[in-house]
Amino acid sequence: MHPMLNTAIKAARRAGTIINRASVDLEKIKVGRKGPGDYVTEIDAAAEEAIIDILRTAYSDHGFIGEETGELMPEGNDNPENVWVIDPLDGTTNFIHGFPHYAISIAMLNKGVPTHAVIFDPAKNEIFHATRGGGAFLDDRRIRVSSLRKYHDALLGAHVADSGGVVKSTSPFSAMLSDCAAVRRVGATVLDLAYVACGRLDGFVATNLKQWDMAAGALLVLEAGGLVGDFAGEQTWYESGNIIAATPKIFTQMMVHLAE
Secondary structure, rough: OOHHHHHHHHHHHHHHHHHHHHHHHHHHHEEEEEEEOOOEEHHHHHHHHHHHHHHHHHOOEEEEOOOOOOEEEEOOOOOOEEEEEEEEEEEHHHHHHHOOOEEEEEEEEEOOOEEEEEEEEOOEEEEEEOOOOOHHHHHHHOOOOOOOOOOOOEEEEEEOHHHHOOOOOOOOOHHHOOOEEEOOOOOHHOOOOOHHOOOOEEEEOOOOHHHHHHHHHHHHHOOOEEEEEOOOOOOOOHHOOOEEEEEEEHHHHHHHHHHH
C-alpha cells in the first residue's frame, strides 16, 4: 500500500473515532445550518481538523481543500502539485438523527487528478480505498462493480430530487429512475459511490455535487471497473458537479435515458 494511502487511512480512522464518540450522545452536539436542509456540527469541524493535522504533519508541502475549512495551501505556494480533498462527515443530517449512514471521504489529487482515495464508514467500520492503477478495495478485499446487464433489474442511487425528495414526471431523470428496479436516496453521496464500486448499487446519478463529494468515490468506481462521466458522458463532472457512475453496461443505458 502506498505511504500516502496509509496516512490517509490513519487520518480517516482518527476522524472516525471522533465521530463514533459523539454518536453516543447526540443531544450534546451543537448543530448549525449552512442552508436549507444543509446542517453542520462541531463534529464536522473537529473531524476535519484531525484529518488535516495528520496529513499536514506527514506532508507539509501539500495543499488542502476541506468542506469546512476551505482552501489551505502551503506557505508561498498557491498551486501545489498535491492537494487533499476532504469531506469529514458526509451525511451530517443522518448523523444528527442517529441514522447510521454517513462517512468520511479523503482524496489526494496529483496535478488535479485523483490518485489516492479513502472512504471510511465509522458506523460499520468499513474502509474503502484505492490508488490509481492499483485497484479498489473494501478493507483487504478487492472489489469490482456488479456484473448486472439488464437495466430493469438495476438498483440505483440518486441525488437529483426536487423539493420534498420527489423526482417530478417532468424531470429529465424521470424515465431513468422509473425504468430501473428501484432507487435509493440515503443521504451520503460518498457512500453511494463506494457502493457502486463494490456492487451494492449498480449505478448512481447526482446533480450539483461538490468536489469533496466526488473525488474519492469516483476513483473507487473507476478502479473497480466502472465508468464515471457527466450527463453527456464527458469528463467535466468534477467541475460541473453533475455525475453518473455505474457499471459499464448500466452506464450506457443511463446515458440513453438522458439522451431521450
